[in-house]
Amino acid sequence: AMIGKGNHRHFMMKEIVEQPAVIGETLSSFFNPRSRTITLPDLPFDWKDLPKITIVACGTSFYAAMIAKYWFEKVADLSVEVDIASEFRYRNMPLREGGLAMFISQSGETADTLAALKYAKENGQHIGSIINVEESSMGRESDFVFHTQAGPEIGVASTKAFTCQLVTLACIAIDAGVQRGVIDHEEEARLCAAISEVPARAAEILESHVNIKNLAEKIFEANDILYIGRGTGYPVALEGALKLKELSYIHAEGYAAGELKHGPIALIDDTVPVIVVAPSDPYFEKTASNMQEVMARKARVIFLSDAAGIEQLGEHAVGSIELPSVDPFVAPILYALPVQLLAYYVAVLKGTDVDQPRNLAKSVTVE
């Protein structure tokens, strides 16, 4: 069937607002909100036997892998090697027989990711993939597939597929943690409760996003924009910068807040807005002091945090985006939405082609 934009001007906005529904849909296949448990399909290995895992992807899907790394390490005590597929496929990485390699892809067709998958397969890995398109080359080559239920994604810049990848990975990490005896059922239930709230919290963010449109007006004339965050806020910063450059052609960089002093702070003055991703989590105070450092150099800060964070620091920013107060574990899923929206509104102000940015393709099937 033909897919329309509904009441929206762009597919991207339609796909952004679909997120509460499609995240819920994705969760429904393995998540029981009543019993607060996760039931994954049978996997061809035992989580307890794995000394580490490898996750490979490209683009926005790679940032999902980066976030998953923090999750697996935290709740499953499992080290995770993440890499972009174009590097992984050529660097002859030694892989121990019987390991697990996972591949994340909206399309299931990205050439580098597919080649990386084949490399891992030839090197004796169990192959798992997280794919949005039902029938795909990667799906056919995998031992097991988690299908995200984002539905067709038309906008070139990935939005809903990303957050669906994230909830899937969060559930896999929790299950791994339970199987490995790292978290007990009480902790599982606590994390599941946080996950089950994600669709409703995402809907709240979407209802109150007029503010983000106004903030876009404060930054759309900039030539350079920096995004910073720590922990899972760091990949969110990377994703925010990627979205912005793809859609608006403004030069943007995502940086780990702790790396500011190792370079990017040299760029800061009153012409470089800084987007600070800082949910109330164990990193908050550290990120807050980085925020103060850039403000001391006259940066105009847009501050993404929750009520507690904004109460503490919001008055110093030129603008704040207040997000729901949630368990830090699920924060990156929700903080993905405002960075999508900010990039969207900046692009609309600049008049660029939101759904089909120049030089980019939805799926990169040639190297």
Ligand code: G6P
């Ligand atoms: C292209 C798209 C991105 C996407 C990336 C990976 O660059 O424009 O939105 O994140 O490919 O695609 P995949 O289908 O493998 O997730």
